[in-house]
Amino acid sequence: MGSAVDKSNISRLLKNYAAAGIGGVEIVPIYGAKGYESQYLNYLSPQWFAMVDYSVTEAAKNNMGTDIAVGTGWPIGGPQAGIADAATCLLIQKYTLKAGESLTKPVKMDNPKQTNLPGVTLQALMAYDDNGNTLDVTTRLNADGTLNWKPETGNWELYAAFAGKTLQQVKRAAPGGEGYTLDHFSKTALHNYLKKTDSAYGNTSHGIRSFYNDSYEVYGANWTADFFTEFRKRRGYDLKPYLRELTGPSVTDKVARIKCDYRETMADLMLENFTHTFSNWAHGKKSLSLNQAHGSPGNLLDLYAGVDIAEAETFGSSNFRIPGLRRDSADVRNVDPDPNMLKFASSAAHVMGHPLISSETFTWLTEHFKTSWSQCKPEVEQVFLSGINHVFFHGTTYSPSSAPWPGWLFYASVNFVPSNSLWPHVNGLNDYITRCQSVLQAGKPDNDISIYWPVFDAWQNPKGLDMPLKVHDIDEWLHPTPFYALVTGLQKRGYSLDFISDRMLQQAQGKNNRLSVTDSGSIYKVLLVPRATYMPTTTFEQLLRLASEGVTVVFEQLPEDVPGLHNTDEQRAVLKQLKTKLQFTTLTSGIQEYKTGKGRILLHKNVEEALSSAQVYREKIADSGLQFIRRADNNGKYYYIVNHTSSAIDQYLPFENIQGSHVLIMDPQTGKYGRVLTNNNGSAVRVQIKSGEAIIIRTSKKAFTGMGVWSYVNAQEKPVILNNEWQLRFTEGGPVLPAAKTMASPVQWSSFSDTTTQNFSGTAAYSTSFTLPKGKLADDYILAPGKINESAKVWVNGKYAGQLWSIPYELRIGKWLQPGKNTIRLEVANLMANRIRYMDRNGITWRNYHEINFVNINYKNFDASGWQVQPSGMEGPVQLIPVSVQH
Secondary structure (H helix, E strand, C coil), X not given: CCCCCXXXXXXXXXHHHHHCCCCEEEECCCCCEXXXXXXXXXXXXXXXHHHHHHHHHXXXXXXXXXXXXXXXXXXXXXXXXXXXXXXXXXXXXXEEEECCCCCCCCCCCCCXXXXXXXXXXXXXXXXXXXXXXXXXXXXXXXXXXCECCCCCCCEEEEEEEEXXXXXXXXXXXXXXXXXXXXXXXXXXXXXXXXXXXXHHHCCCCCCCCEEEECCCCCCCCCECCCHHHHHHHHHCCCCHHHHHHHHCCCCCHXXXXXXXXXXXXXXXXXXXXXXXXXXXXHHHCCCEEEECCCCCCCCHHHHHHCCCEEEEEEECCCCCCCCCCCCCHHHCCCCCCCHHHHHHHHHHHHHHCCCCEEEEEEECCCCCCCCCHHHXXXXXXXXXXXXXXXXXXXXXXXXXXXXXXXXXXXXCCCCCCCCCCCHHXXXXXXXXXXXXXXXHCCCEECCCXXXXXXXHHHHCCCCCCXXXXXXXHHHHHCCCCHHHHHHHHHHHHCCCEEEECHHHHHHCEEECCEEECCCXXXXXXEEEXXXXXXXXXXXXXXXXXXXXXXXXXXXXXXXXXXXXXXCHHXXXXXXXXXXXXXXXXXXXXXXXXXXXXXXXEEECCCHHHHHHHCCCCCCHHHHHCXXXXXXXXXXXXXXXXXXXXXXXXXXXXXXXXXXXXXXXEECCCCCCEEECCCCCCCCEEEEEECCCCEEXXXXXXXXXXXXXXXXXXXXXXXXXXCCCCEEEEEEEEECCCCCCEEECCCCEHHHCCCHHHHCCEEEEEEEEEEEECCCCCCCEEEEECCEEECEEEEEECCEEEEEECCCCCCEECHHHCCCEEEEEXXXXXXXXXXXXXXXXXXXXXXXXXXXXXXXXXXXXXXXXXXXXCCCCEEECCCEEEEEEEEC
């Protein structure tokens, strides 16, 4: 905030982050806190760079990497982007003329905000009469804007097209980073921006691992100065005569085709002039490029593929069926993250062979100060299941030690900060993520199906102009499509897949009856084409080529038409001719088959039957409701499996890749692992997983040696209720530490009537003793408290036994127990909410920032004074469940 950093606080925080299990930081300068203006460092100044260099050095000492945003706030822009290079829009001014009339006013920009701005120029003046005639009268304009032309007959409407400026400023800019948003479609604009950045950076990356560009949130930027020229070069015809169709209210097929060509051109410019230029610049500094493509008016797959690390974003909260998972409708945004939106990033990386796919995770997961690590867990699991393997927290605000609690905070984040009362327990979540990512970054993705995304069905739409493909608009451009229905249906049935674009298909090859795009990228068993109304003939030709090279291509339905306006009839004839060549024969199942070269094309409305014919089989574990993602290496497969159903599952499940393999089970919650002695004659593995849990199953050609055997809980005996006297002692937090308490059975401290405990956010220890019978104990014991709000670290007989931080809030503790007397202590941490509520109810100032200051989940002024007290602590009965185990 305000780039108001110093060395001592940088060192302190980085050590704290590293100790909490965080593997790196991303520097994003934003607006500052009030009262600290004298400490602000101007963006790109020598003093600012000195702190960047120090941060990189200190991060490395803590075995952490450092990324940095190219700019401040978002989207990219600032003083390096002068008004001439600022985001550009198409502005239309209309005039009318009758036969014999002259235009009485000069054709000049009449918007006072645009007048005389550099780069605001007249691009074309087109005249249309009521008989369908069109004239380009641009050259009939005099230098002063007067028109040296008058129509001889008819009624005419004149469209003056100006390249204007959106005038959008960088949002949440840091000091020295204020200015206009960049024109993302102009290579010159980006070069000028980076040239000024280079003058500060020099010829070094300053040790930065990757340069980061935030999501595209440029509003109304639908043009660039040389768009007419680029359009003609790329689409083969002049757009100027169609200005009225492009910008008018008509919704005809012709208008849809013109707009499709316009959107394809926007996509080309976004990819070539911005994404590739940005990535090449980062490579020139021997660094990686990291980009959030969502929101861009382009083909998301190509944009994500154009950088080293594609970064998706989760925004909002999902409604999981996990019993006991808190989800208060008042504390969540009306946005459900869609894993298939995340798959655009992971698919692009898988296809191109980029090993890391990241995610800006937990943006607005819940209302401020009400997010538990247990709520984060299923959300990040959904991220992993979509193919993401490199999680970034949103967000962790630098805060000096001099700032009173809760320190500096960012208005849209979950607050992964040391002042969070749950911070002492964040290792539970971080260790879990680390274990998962160690597997999800290993080997290569193992998805069988490459499915074509028919972007032209989205682009060929007569409504609107540019089409930013936003996370928040998927109900319009993604959810209603046959592509989405097929993708979600197949995944639910247990098929694994990635998306592929038209551009990727141009590069694809068929080798050994498999599809691949790059040597390092994923290899697919089949190429699947969903129902698509529009498909370019060039794409259809590539599908035929790939089939001839040995790839099995499955069509749900052949495309009906070609997109765009240029040479439509000729292109339709080509498509018809190509389809006519497909002389299908009918197989016994009703599948239509056409053999060509080394491969074949299958056509069938029942895609599953066609996939079976192509020897692509689903994972039947999906029938249990479990979700999974696979990775593969030279020795075998990894299955990352999650139970987001409402029930526990304990059964033998079939795995497509289990035959003849040795099996290892790993528990990413605890880090425990063990080999499986029997897998039901090689056809299935016993999977024992409660709602809210995850496991990893590793299959290998080689035997697992030097490790223990996996144990299953086979039977439960009568629980032991820990009903001796309990002590409650508050150990850390505020606003003040409440007095210790004694109770017959543990209750949540928020249930006490005194305001001291109700206002408290922090950690408190519940402790008791109990006696187990002399002699042989049970095989193991499961500790199961009645309720935990929100996380508990457990000590048994003075030894740390583990952490209860997520559903089902159970822990196997048998190895620490002994016959006779035992002691147990549970150190419970709660949310920040109750202390924030206390501060707002007492008028204590804690949010005092420039620009947006601090808002609630609905972007209204934040005020916690009316909140209910949030449940905090532990509730009984606390059970100790004796169990027998089976190997």
